[in-house]
Amino acid sequence: MLPAPRRDLHPPRKPLKSSLDKLEYNRKRYWGNREDNIRKAKEYYVENKEKVLKYQKDYVERYKEETQAYRKRWYQENKEKVIAKATKWNKRNRARRLEIQANYRNKNSNYIKSRNKEYRLRYRELAIEYYSNGRKIWACCNEKVQQFLTIDHIDGGGNKHRKLIGIAGGHNFYYWLKRNNYPEGYQVLCMNCNHAKGIFGICPHQNSDTTIPL
Ligand SMILES: [Zn+2]
Numbered sequence: 001m002l003p004a005p006r007r008d009l010h011p012p013r014k015p016l017k018s019s020l021d022k023l024e025y026n027r028k029r030y031w032g033n034r035e036d037n038i039r040k041a042k043e044y045y046v047e048n049k050e051k052v053l054k055y056q057k058d059y060v061e062r063y064k065e066e067t068q069a070y071r072k073r074w075y076q077e078n079k080e081k082v083i084a085k086a087t088k089w090n091k092r093n094r095a096r097r098l099e100i101q102a103n104y105r106n107k108n109s110n111y112i113k114s115r116n117k118e119y120r121l122r123y124r125e126l127a128i129e130y131y132s133n134g135r136k137i138w139a140c141c142n143e144k145v146q147q148f149l150t151i152d153h154i155d156g157g158g159n160k161h162r163k164l165i166g167i168a169g170g171h172n173f174y175y176w177l178k179r180n181n182y183p184e185g186y187q188v189l190c191m192n193c194n195h196a197k198g199i200f201g202i203c204p205h206q207n208s209d210t211t212i213p214l
């Protein structure tokens with residue numbers, strides 16, 4: 001026959017009334033033996049590393065969509081708080097922030113380059129799409145290829161204007177257009193027409209008298 005359990009080692013449990021009691025009970029159990037629990041967990045991890053890692057990996061995989069959805073929802077709900085906190089941190093830890101940025105740039109330079117290129121092309125495309133207003137062929141010279149098109153400052157002075165708003169031109173200009181909700185005063189021209197207009201004031205296509213034959 002088994003000896004009776006030693007009551008001093010195994011005090012009888014109080015019956016658990018509700019899940020709150022249960023929570024409280026577990027909490028006490030954990031904090032009462034915290035050091036011990038941590039040590040045991042560490043030992044278990046060392047002995048069963050592969051098993052634990054596999055379990056974690058499977059868990060992440062299984063709840064991937066739920067986790068993503070939850071994070072997205074949480075971010076949307078707490079967006080302002082998150083941004084305010086990050087801004088505050090960045091201000092206080094300016095040197096560290098710059099260090100993190102520099103590290104990121106060094107580690108991901110290829111990715112950043114290709115992503116920037118993608119963005120530049122996308123902003124260019126968006127501007128041309130907006131200002132060509134659904135026209136597939138550009139009126140001045142019937143240029144049909146998007147890559148040959150550019151955005152022209154209708155009243156001229158594109159360079160001066162770019163200097164005024166402090167951008168070097170090219171992709172920054174396309175981004176500026178987007179940020180300013182595509183203001184009026186711009187049109188699509190092919191590079192040739194745009195170039196000729198810049199030099200001679202009008203594209204020779206528009207006034208055949210000004211055409212200079214070869
Ligand atoms: Zn032209």
Ligand SMILES: [Zn+2]
Binds near residue numbers: 140141142143191
């Ligand atoms: Zn043209």
